[in-house]
Amino acid sequence: MIPEEGVLARIPEIRDPRLDKLYLECTKIKMREVEQKAPAAFEILRDIFDLEGGITLDVACGCGTYSHALAKKFPNINVIGLDSYPEAISVAKQFYPNGETPNLRFEVGDVYDMSDYRKQAHLVTCLASLHHFDDLEGALQQIHEVSKDGGLLYFTDLDRRHVLRFPGKIRLPSGVAVQEGEFFYHALSRGKDEHFVRFLLQNEILGNGDPNGEDAIENHLEVFSIMSYIAAYIPSEIEGALRNTGYKGIEIFPCNGGATFAGYARRG
Numbered sequence: 036m037i038p039e040e041g042v043l044a045r046i047p048e049i050r051d052p053r054l055d056k057l058y059l060e061c062t063k064i065k066m067r068e069v070e071q072k073a074p075a076a077f078e079i080l081r082d083i084f085d086l087e088g089g090i091t092l093d094v095a096c097g098c099g100t101y102s103h104a105l106a107k108k109f110p111n112i113n114v115i116g117l118d119s120y121p122e123a124i125s126v127a128k129q130f131y132p133n134g135e136t137p138n139l140r141f142e143v144g145d146v147y148d149m150s151d152y153r154k155q156a157h158l159v160t161c162l163a164s165l166h167h168f169d170d171l172e173g174a175l176q177q178i179h180e181v182s183k184d185g186g187l188l189y190f191t192d193l194d195r196r197h198v199l200r201f202p203g204k205i206r207l208p209s210g211v212a213v214q215e216g217e218f219f220y221h222a223l224s225r226g227k228d229e230h231f232v233r234f235l236l237q238n239e240i241l242g243n244g245d246p247n248g249e250d251a252i253e254n255h256l257e258v259f260s261i262m263s264y265i266a267a268y269i270p271s272e273i274e275g276a277l278r279n280t281g282y283k284g285i286e287i288f289p290c291n292g293g294a295t296f297a298g299y300a301r302r303g
């Protein structure tokens with residue numbers, strides 16, 4: 036685990052202002068990718084849940100692409116996208132204005148503090164984000180609290196067994212040397228993700244080899260790995276935490292050859 040205090044203290048030093056501009060560019064790329072695949076990803080919800088009416092909370096929604104896809108695919112549900120990273124929410128609002136999708140809105144919100152929504156959500160989605168929660172049970176307890184009785188939680192995430200460690204150090208364009216994990220912790224704490232790192236690699240921002248060659252792909256995988264290893268789980272850990280939290284009817288199934296998983300559970 037990365038020593039949090041030391042990393043946080045170094046954020047002003049390792050922060051590179053170019054990253055914020057690049058983040059927006061990266062986000063646009065990601066949005067285009069996700070917009071194509073999201074409707075199919077949500078098809079399963081029709082089979083397992085009655086999607087008539089009710090509030091859906093998309094917890095840790097990032098820039099809101101999946102929240103938007105949900106609201107568009109199911110116009111009779113009201114979707115609220117929550118994320119603790121204010122800049123992600125501001126991008127979400129900019130990209131998906133409320134007037135265009137009246138059943139969608141975004142708010143800054145922390146998974147560990149969602150008391151405003153107690154017992155309000157018919158459906159909670161938490162997509163590609165469980166690995167950000169170092170107190171998994173604490174987060175699931177909050178998610179359980181915001182669900183109505185019988186409410187459904189639908190989640191996806193990556194499987195820790197497919198996560199490798201990034202072996203070395205990197206040097207930011209500013210010349211600051213970053214220890215293993217530091218930059219990525221910083222990136223995570225600000226809501227950036229693997230697409231962002233890929234974008235940085237493609238643009239040689241991390242100076243990690245030929246952006247068009249095999250090295251870049253390898254590096255991307257390694258870089259992605261350190262981000263993920265910070266707090267990625269395996270399905271049995273998720274299942275145990277869901278049980279301890281009081282969830283019932285838990286189903287978890289592998290996707291992408293086991294690299295990721297998806298699942299659902301109901302508030303008992």
Ligand SMILES: C[S@@+](CC[C@H](N)C(=O)[O-])C[C@H]1O[C@@H](n2cnc3c(N)ncnc32)[C@H](O)[C@@H]1O
Binds near residue numbers: 100
């Ligand atoms: C990999 S992104 C996934 C975003 C989105 N669900 C998607 O699939 O595109 C993970 C998100 O978790 C958010 N996050 C991390 N910790 C959080 C917390 N404690 N509360 C709410 N959101 C959090 C980050 O800001 C980031 O936007």
